Amino acid sequence: MNNNPYLPELATVQEVITETGNIRTLRLTLDNKESMEKFTFRPGQVGQLSVFGTGESTFVINSPPTRRDYLQFSVMKAGEVTSRIHQLNAGDQVGLRAPLGNGFGFEEMKGHDILFVGGGIGMAPLRTLLLYMIDNRADYGDITVIYGARSPKDMCYTYEFEEWRAGGVNLVLTVDAEFPGWKERVGFVPTVLNEEAPSPNNRIAVVCGPPIMIKFVLFNLKELGYEDPQIITTLEKRMKCGIGICGRCNAGSKYVCLDGPVFSYDQIRAMGGEL
Amino acid sequence: MAVKIFIAADRLDSVLEKLSTKIDLWIPALLKDDKSGPTGFVQYTPGITPAFDRQTTMPLKKLLLPQEETLLRFKYQKDPEGSLKTTIALDDPKEARPTLVFGARSCDVRALVTLDRVFANGPYVDPYYVQRRKNTLFATLVCGQTDSKCFCSSVGGGPADMEGSHLRIVRLEDGYLVEALSKDAQPLLADLAEAPDKSRDQLAAKLVKEASKRQVGDLDTKDCAPAFRNRFQQNDYWASMVSQCLSCGVCTYVCPTCYCFSITDETRNLEGERLRSWDSCMFYHYTLEASGHNPRPTKLERYRNRVGHKFSYIPERYEGLLGCCGCGRCIRSCPVNIDIRQVVGNLKENSNEQ
């Protein structure tokens, strides 16, 4: 990044993928070739994506640092910026301030079994770490992914599930209710988690999804014997500066934009503050 | 040998005028033609009446963090093919002009310790703030007008505290004794006025000594963080303290250490700017997320956060530093007279009662 942390770099949309009715994925490259070549980040770090005239919003870079042809962001339509992002087409220019935030502690996860639990758009932050691990498969033990969505058409990244499986991932897919043609699991994510019951021994669980899912997944993980430091999640807050200055995304004394978005559960408990 | 001058009261305007030719000069002044009306820091123009006799209504933070500021400008340019192509130009932080604030108070300047920590000494540095900060000097009044709302001594300052100041002003019966405290401030005093005579010099020294012994406020601000955490979940406590809060932004906007801001894009046709503007944690929209979720949906959570930020979060983050300079402005300007000293002071009282 340049020495003015508020100044975005220009980037161009290379491809837009419609994931679901309200989620789109954008693949971007920085316009400055040299910046693009030098761009490095940790899985789980975020970027502030701007559509000039509407504003900025924070998204995790969900492509892994091991795959550098483009930077990928998945955006669920919710407010003014995300609605505007959904109107973007290949060739459009946007601004990007990245990488920001802490990212996942993938170094410490080496040698461990990994459990990913994702719901809906919550798969996006998990995807970057998952692909990183697939690309460094020998460094990690068993990788189990439990991914759920309301229905098959609410599921993101369906086009790469085969690749994930081929990469040595135990992929468990589930939807909330029966759906014609659906051959995978049916049931809420926390229930499927209990059915799978991945052993907490030497395992780290990485969880991301809607608050209600997180709540029950957490409960079940504790039942399964997972300790707080073994459970990792990402927090979301309304953000503006993205660099720990503007003051709004605090949870206790931590700034989600700067100290997060990745936190372990013991850290979250220690910080206090509103979530 | 210290550089000191004495400005006779009747010569103040002409001295300030001369000073304003050397440097951009800002002074506390009336914002309305009413001697008991609101005051703030304004750029000096000849004839302007300084308001040295009481603390300003508005703090001086706008000199370093203006209420609105352009971070960058952008312009969409249509290319001949018809598609919209973006070109973007940045307004670099303007080369800030050398500026002197003449007549700030210890609390005003002390607040900058907090702002500096946030804007200039974090992992990211705010270039807009830093540029202005290093070009601004402060001539600070030894404060003789503390009132019942002041509590600077409770937060590490004091009426004669000169931390961060470059010149010291002592108000005498018949004028002002100004002394340079740093080398870079000395040239400012050259050829402005005569050195003080011995009796005035001694009197000023005596006043400084007296002021530095004065204890302003008796709020206990030690170890607020654990007490705050203890109180965090006690909704009854926060309801009993701040139910009358109107959720307006007065306390945050008059606060010298409140710095939270928003960033918005403001456009007209195909061009616009990215604007940084003051924001307030007292506002509902401050933390409202696009999903509709709001982690601080009512004034209780919001006021709690303000107290937490100043007396728990900032100290935890920055080695005990407080986010409060004890100026009392939030107390004086609150439309419903909420007193932050009570809220903070009571954190430790019977905190296990619920």
Next chain:
Amino acid sequence: MLETDRNQLHKCVEEALPELDMMIGWTRCDPLQTTPVFIRDAKSISSLTLGPFCSQNLAGYLVKPPALDAPPKPDAKPIGICVKGCDSRSLVALIQEKFITRQRVRIFGIPCGGTVDWRKVARHVELGSVKSADVQDRVLVIEDSTTTHRIALEEVLSRKCLGCRHPNPVISDVLIGAEVSPRSTGMETSYRDVDELDAKPLEERLAFWQSELDRCIRCYACRNACPLCVCQDRCIVETREPRWLTQHVGVPEKFLFHFIHAMHLAGRCTGCGECERVCPMDIPVTLIKEKLNKIMEEMLGYSAGLDPEAVPPLLTFNPGETEI
């Protein structure tokens, strides 16, 4: 006199409290000022006060936190509230607009001889040094560390009080103290400040508002203190979609905000003056609403907040009408 009234208030509240959800009143927090209190516990009743320092209009708390439960639960106990004459009109307006029901409130009406504007007091004494303050026979008596100051109450009354036509509550269940006679009985005297400004040429009026509104810091205290500003967190000046106002702090933005605010109060504003009282920058924002009130009175013969049964003129539209 004040002492007797205070005792009467305490006694009435003591009797009523068991039947109330809570009691909203004022308590002294400073020699010259009060702060709103919400009393649920009999032992706090003694902190209640009344008199010329009770400047806040408490009616807003009925439709904003901490009361805020319109429409109330069927079994909810009434809320007790202290109102001055002007505050009672806000209550009536809220009842007219069905934000609260008459049964929901137990009204402790307080005839009011005017409230003290501390800014005006500051012209006479240094506020920080005030040790005690009291009003005796329409004289404000202030003690500081050295002297006793005696200031005619007239000189330090809030601007809104000078043209007050309704010092006695227009609605109440209990009246505390004796009724007082109004200072003004007609439009001629109650819109003096508006008339004075209106008499100036257009350019001068524009310059006046530009210089006054230039001081606005957009803290929204005026809006939040207004008992009739009921949109609260949905106020259009802060909505993101559509974005009506930019974050610029120039006079045009402030103009727009204050005139949106005033227009939304046309025919609803009861002239309680809270918007002006709370302004940290001392901008006479109530004047804008007074002008509209005057127009409403001249054109439609209507003053807001006097009759709970009346329908405010600008609320008479029928949503089914095809021409609106």
